[in-house]
Amino acid sequence: KQEVTQIPAALSVPEGENLVLNCSFTDSAIYNLQWFRQDPGKGLTSLLLIQSSQREQTSGRLNASLDKSSGRSTLYIAASQPGDSATYLCAVSANNNAGNMLTFGGGTRLMVKP
């Protein structure tokens, strides 16, 4: 059974710092990995989607990498801003006979202090 773990569970940094969020998964037979942002009391906003054949994806100040063989992904946020404060979730899609559902990690709660 696929398990996804995110470390750390919470992170507090001063504004302007570069930071890395970690995601690990137990079964490397994935189709893709997706990073989401979730603001308190809100839904999920997709940030980046990495296909299993890709090594990284970039969008603005965000860069996500994927190392399928070791079961790891990182989300790098450059020059963090208070507006980046949110919970970040990673999820993997795999051939798991459940409609290729997403398996989610528990999230990292990020606070960027002015």
Added chain:
Amino acid sequence: NAGVTQTPKFRILKIGQSMTLQCTQDMNHNYMYWYRQDPGMGLKLIYYSVGAGITDKGEVPNGYNVSRSTTEDFPLRLELAAPSQTSVYFCASTPRPQAGEQYFGPGTRLTVT
């Protein structure tokens, strides 16, 4: 495009009541999913559908039921609500889970007291 829409946004139920959470997508996606998110946790799959007329159980299906009579709609039914069903419910869709991202609705926040 509206994307994935969910109604209601909030609901309070008494123990033993029933209700239907509505989910509609206008992207002609075959795959649709219902997830629940408990406080401080990731999302867990309740039910999914790979097309109209086809549904199946996910990780946590007990106490729920679904139907998929059209491509657009995927309602989730709660029978005999229990406090353990207090959660935020998200509906999602994707055209091809192998290659495409999943699109999520805004969620329904349900409290059972």
